[in-house]
Amino acid sequence: MERRPFLKNISIGALGASVIPAEAFSMHDGPLSQNAFKLAFAPHFGMFDTLAGPDLLDQLRFMKEAGFQAVEDNEMAxxxxxxxxxxxxxxxxxxxxxGVFVGHSISWNEPDLASGDDENLERFLEEIKSSIAVADRVDAKWITVVPxxxxxxxxxGYQTANVIYALKRAVQILDPYKxxxxxxxxxxxxxxxxFLTGSAQAYEVCKAVGSPYCKILYDIYHQQIQEGNLISNITRCWDEIAYFQMADNPGRKEPGTGEINYANVLKFIAGKGYTGLVGMEHGVKTEGKDGELRVIEAYREIDRTL
Incomplete structure (x- = not known):
């Protein structure tokens, strides 16, 4: 299938290290071009839909041209x-x-895995089984689970035991597929x-499950609000963390719009040898081309410090 040309009159690479203005669309010809980011930042669909258009495949091409190495999609399943x-x-x-996609239906208001209810458990395990086919289609290695x-x-204590049991059962399903x-x-x-709120609690659960296929998704935004002390907690949980996500706080928008010193936090993570993905699970502060270009530049500013 031939796709329409979705990038016209733009060359981010020609603009160097400065903040990228919306005028780039009329000032520069040729494809959008940037070197790959040092960390595998993973935007999501819809983050650049003004620049790339609504077509999801065009958005993937845009992300690649902009230097991103990965993408995540909570809604993939x-x-x-x-x-x-x-x-x-x-x-x-x-x-x-x-990157990650959500591997099961999340119960936001009613007790789920923590309850120990057999029907809840069986539904969860069936959804985990179904997620394997989704992962195969898109070559996914991680699925998000929220108890x-x-x-x-x-x-x-009983709730924790129930969750650990459910996750051990899920590991048995996922193990053969890595x-x-x-x-x-x-x-x-x-x-x-x-049920699951803090990094220490997640660490305890993962240690109890005791499998390389049950790890922590450390969302820096969530943990800034929940407990702070980010670098210390990341250090303590390090051997159980398999994936990071980020957003600034307050507002849950791109880095530089809130209080988190992402240059320091990500430099620390990179310095420890992290080579996995960093999901960009946030919105865009300013709508339109200007805002979406600013997101890219916000990550370039961090990238230059790594």
Whole structure:
């Protein structure tokens, strides 16, 4: 299938290290071009839809041209199989890696895995099985797992035991396919009442599951709100972290729009030898071309410090 040319009159590479103005679209000819980022930052679909257009495959091509090495998509499992296959094929052609997608339906309000309910457990395990086919289509190595809401009727110790048991069962399914579920602690402000909230708690659960296919998704945004002390907590959890995500706080937008010193945090992570993905799980502060170009430059500014 021949795709329309989606990049016209732009060359980010020609603009050097300065902030990229929207005027670049009329001032420069040729394809958008940048060297690859040093860290495998992974944008998501919709982040650059003004620049690249609404077509998901065009957005992948744009990400590659802009220097990104990966993409993540929470909604991948909900997309039609044909689209999953097209995305996977295009990513392989471009040499893009697939980041996380959500591997099951998350219970935001009702107790789920923490409850120990057999029906909840069986539904979860069936969804994990279904996620394997999705992962195969797009060459995904990680799936996000969120245990859901707490069960106020049970002591926390019982809830923890229930979650650990559910994750051990899921590991048995994923192990033959070498797919890692990354459990994500969520902050109390955006997601009140969730079972998994802190890095130490996630570390405890992963140690109890005891598998290379159950690790932590350390979302820097969530943990800044939940507990702070980022570098210290990352250090303590290091051997159980398999994936990072980021957004600035407050606002959950691109780095540089809030209080987190991402240059320092990411320099620390890179210095420890991290070669995995860093998901850009955030919105764009300013709508339109200017805002989307500013996102790219925000990551270039960090990249130059690594």
């Amino acid at each position: 909900k997309r039609p199989v044909e689209m999953q296959e097209e995305i996977g094929e295009t990513m392989r052609e471009l040499g893009l890696s697939m 859901g809401a707490k069960d106020p009727s049970l002591d926390m 797919i890692t579920m990354v459990i994500e602690p969520l902050n109390f402000y955006d997601h009140p009442g969730m």
